[in-house]
Amino acid sequence: MNLKRTFGAILTVLGIIGLIYTGISIIQHAGNYTTMMVVGVIAILFFFSGIGLVRTTTDQVK
Numbered sequence: 029m030n031l032k033r034t035f036g037a038i039l040t041v042l043g044i045i046g047l048i049y050t051g052i053s054i055i056q057h058a059g060n061y062t063t064m065m066v067v068g069v070i071a072i073l074f075f076f077s078g079i080g081l082v083r084t085t086t087d088q089v090k
Contacts, residue, residue, distance in 0.1 A: 036081030039074045046071025 050068040053059045 030085060030087065032081055032085045036078045036085065039078030039081065041078075043071045043073070043075025043078055046074060 046067055050064055050071060053064050053067075
């Protein structure tokens, strides 16, 4: 089990959840604009960090 790859998958899922939450909040006009922007930016950072970890981590055979 590769810990970096698992952590990357968790970050990716959290990013997707944050982006969905931000999208729903924007569509429903629920919440403060500043809060939605902060959540959206953090979700984008999580998403791309997770994708980067999964992509660059190689499997090592023991």
